[in-house]
Amino acid sequence: MHLERFLENTELQKYSNFLMEHEAKALLEKYGIRTAKxxxxxxxxxxxxxxxxxxxxxxxxxxxxxxxxxxxxxxxxxxxxxxxxxxxxxxxxxxxxxxxxxxxxxLEAGLEIFLGISQDENFGPFLALGLGGFFLEALKTYSVRLIPVSRKDVEEMLREIPDVFEYRGKVFDREAVIELALKLSEIVEREKILEMDLNPVFLYEKGYAVVDAKIFFGERKSFERRKKIPILNPRKIAVIGASDKPQKVGYAIIQSLKMSKNVEICPVNPNLKEIEGIKVFRSIDDLPEVDLAIIALPAEKVVESVESLIGKAKEALIISAGFREAEIDEGKERDKKLRELSEKITIIGPNVFGFVNLVDEINASFTP
Incomplete structure (x- = not known):
């Protein structure tokens, strides 16, 4: 029974959201995935x-x-x-x-691998890939990427797990793993699948076979949900405390943002007119409205800057240290004021690395 026929059967839907193995494998075969039928x-x-x-x-x-x-x-x-x-x-x-x-x-035994699909409440579906059997128990290592995945994603995942593709005199089919992972990504984009567990998958010197398959289905959140989390997908970013000196954090943040995709950078520094061809604003008051403001200032200047950003920025990401974690009275007081301000503006931090959004190619950290 294919998944669409299962979904049409309301009696079965009341009973379970789990496809029995022959149903799960029929769905996989529909997309050209080879199984132990x-x-x-x-x-x-x-x-x-x-x-x-x-x-x-x-x-x-x-x-x-x-x-x-x-x-x-x-x-x-x-x-x-x-x-x-x-x-x-x-x-x-x-x-x-x-x-x-x-x-x-x-089936004849092959190198055992596993591939799985699950859901993250905030980021949506993701793919897990790792070694199965003895290797899974002994090494407990696997790699994860958000769906949809690209060929490049899967190649990176394979580099992140132990390399046993040449094992006991055999060279196992890496290309088959890439093909399988891409097809799973396609299935999840097209079907109402919440979770999937293919374990084990036997990998051979040529090809593979899915030995066991579990699929749970149901309504899931849109793939675009993660796009709607502004902190992860800002397009206009201010850097408060931007610098043209390579040893400064404000310079490193600019370099990270320059490597990002489709991002407009708005540096703020009262003593500069431009940084590597990018116009610099003299103050927060001079800024246009921005999605995110990254603050890299001495701790004593942060609270005032956050107050000025209310109405200018949707979120403030504070790289600066010197707050509650410093275990001094001044730091605790600054932290208290930031908590009060968080009622008026979303605050991430203080004393944080920033973030890197690999899906949308945005590096909002001080590590280029």
Missing amino acids: CIFVREEDELLEALKKTGFPAVLKIASRKIPHKSEVGGVRFVNNEEEALKSFRELMEMEFAEGVNVQKK
Whole structure:
């Protein structure tokens, strides 16, 4: 059953938002993703017909919308002949919540990897990629990117996980991993998928096969949600305390912003007219309205600057230190005043690095 047909069935929607394995794999196959295909059976004669197609050894798995984690309930059986298959089938069908059994051919083992999809409340869907099996347990390393992902994103992800693609004399197919990750990104953009877990995926010297798949569906927040968080996507940025001296933080921030994409920089310094060809404003009062103001001033000047930014900037990001973290009375008092001002303007900080938005290519930090 494809996902769109499942979504049309209101009775099934009431029962669960989980696709059984054969349904999940049918959806993946629709997008050209290679899987260890399942044959869903409910009767013994159906089982025997399915085994004629898969041959032995085979794998029998309980199918139920209420059991996403089959192995945890003893719902996966490896069988080598009809007698073992019939015995395992009867036992699986007697388990609570069993709706049927999925039959699949036992595949030749490959390098085990996993790919997963999940949701972040603020940033939307993301893709996780890592090594599976022994490597997942031993190394516990994986890489994450927001969806949609590009080829460059996936290549970077592969560099961030341990390189075992040449292992025990075999060279495994990196290109197949990239292809699979890009197709998963496409599926999530087109379908109502909340979570997906492909684990394990067997990677071979040529190609791959998804051995197990779990998919949860439902309404999710728009991909554009993260675009609507102004702090992450400012287009006009003021730098209060901008400098033309390379040793100053105000200079480093300018360099970071110059490397950003589609950003208008509005430096503020009463003693400068321009910085590397960028017009400098003498004061905050001279500024146009901006999305974000980055403050890199001595601590004693920060509160006054934030007060002046009310009505000029939507957010203030304070790089400066010397507040509560300094554990001095003056710092605690400044911190208290900033908290009061936060009722009138959004404040990030103080004493922060800034932020880097890799999706929209904005570096609002002091590390170019």
